[in-house]
Amino acid sequence: xERDSSVSDERKYTNxxxxxxxxxxxxxxxxxxxxxxxxxxxxxxRPWVDMNAASTDRIIEVVNMCPTEALTWKWNDDQKNNSISxxxxxxxxxxxxxLLHEQTKPVIVSPVxxxxxxxxxxxxxxxxxxxxxxxxxxxxxxxxSICRCGSSSHLPFCDGQHRKTGFTG
Amino acid sequence: MDENKEFRxxxxxxxxxxxxxxxxxNFILKxxxxxxxxxxxEVFLCRCGKSNNKPFCDDxxxxx
Numbered sequence: 001x002e003r004d005s006s007v008s009d010e011r012k013y014t015n016x017x018x019x020x021x022x023x024x025x026x027x028x029x030x031x032x033x034x035x036x037x038x039x040x041x042x043x044x045x046r047p048w049v050d051m052n053a054a055s056t057d058r059i060i061e062v063v064n065m066c067p068t069e070a071l072t073w074k075w076n077d078d079q080k081n082n083s084i085s086x087x088x089x090x091x092x093x094x095x096x097x098x099l100l101h102e103q104t105k106p107v108i109v110s111p112v113x114x115x116x117x118x119x120x121x122x123x124x125x126x127x128x129x130x131x132x133x134x135x136x137x138x139x140x141x142x143x144x145s146i147c148r149c150g151s152s153s154h155l156p157f158c159d160g161q162h163r164k165t166g167f168t169g
Numbered sequence: 170m171d172e173n174k175e176f177r178x179x180x181x182x183x184x185x186x187x188x189x190x191x192x193x194x195n196f197i198l199k200x201x202x203x204x205x206x207x208x209x210x211e212v213f214l215c216r217c218g219k220s221n222n223k224p225f226c227d228d229x230x231x232x233x
Contacts, residue, residue: 111208112180112196116224119202122190122214124182131183138178146190150218156184169202169215169223 015051020063020073021092021099022049027070028145029160031120037062043163064088067115067123068143069095119168121158122146132156189213189226200224 011022033041039053041062051059063073064087074092075081081100084091092099112126125143129136145158149167152159180194192198193211200206212225219229 110179110195112182112192112194114180114192114196114198114212116198116200116202116214122224124192126180126196127178128180128182128194128196129178131181133184133186139182144182146184146214146216148214148216148218148224150216156190156216167218169218169220 013047013049013051014076015056015059016076017056018060018073018075020049020051020059020071021096023070023072023096026068028068028123028143029121029158029163030067030115030117030123030145031163032065032067033062033071035118036065060088064090066090067125072096072099074099116148120162121148184216185213188216188230190216 011024013020013022034043037054037058040050040059042048042050060073063071066072069090072090072092072095081091081093084093086094088094110126112124112128115123115125117123123143123145127138127140127142130139130144131137146156147154147158147161148169149162149165151161151165151167153161178194180192180196183191185191191211191213196208198205198207198209198212214224215222215226215229217230219232220227221229
């Protein structure tokens with residue numbers, strides 16, 4: 001089964017050894033990528049990903065920190081994609097199996113994970129009830145990112161504004 | 170469409186109007202800046218950016 005919506009905002013970058021997929025609509029601005037590896041992931045540069053600015057191992061390490069499917073990766077040598085260790089969190093086989101043409105269940109976290117990001121939002125992941133404006137909604141195997149700086153234009157959600165305002169906390 | 174009907178919310182996440190974020194239930198709180206990890210059962214997290222006890226709310230949002 002193909003998901004059309006996943007293709008429209010797709011971008012990919014390669015260094016010949018691995019391909020990194022970028023899905024902007026999935027980004028919750030947790031900011032691991034550019035905090036860890038600004039040489040490769042620089043939001044102020046176009047194109048913002050430079051695959052030649054760090055080793056393959058280091059790029060894989062940082063892509064695996066992304067809490068969403070915004071950044072995923074796979075080996076260009078398809079043979080190597082057949083035996084991926086579960087600690088390679090953002091390999092496409094776990095996050096975006098449609099890119100491998102095979103279905104694999106994503107890892108589900110329980111209890112709910114609540115991460116207060118350094119100088120950034122609160123990233124909440126798992127199965128939970130979300131109550132906003134008195135409306136209660138059951139959120140399943142999902143990720144939301146809540147603004148902590150008070151400056152977002154999409155409150156209560158983070159829109160990345162903390163980076164511009166220099167929020168610390 | 171969905172074959173997996175066993176779904177149980179583990180926690181409750183509530184946006185309090187003009188106030189903090191309340192989270193209760195089965196959750197792990199990780200504070201990456203301060204290196205803390207806990208399972209407090211219930212927390213009120215600052216959303217205004219003004220708390221002096223971040224990431225927790227200290228009612229600073231009430232002071233204009």
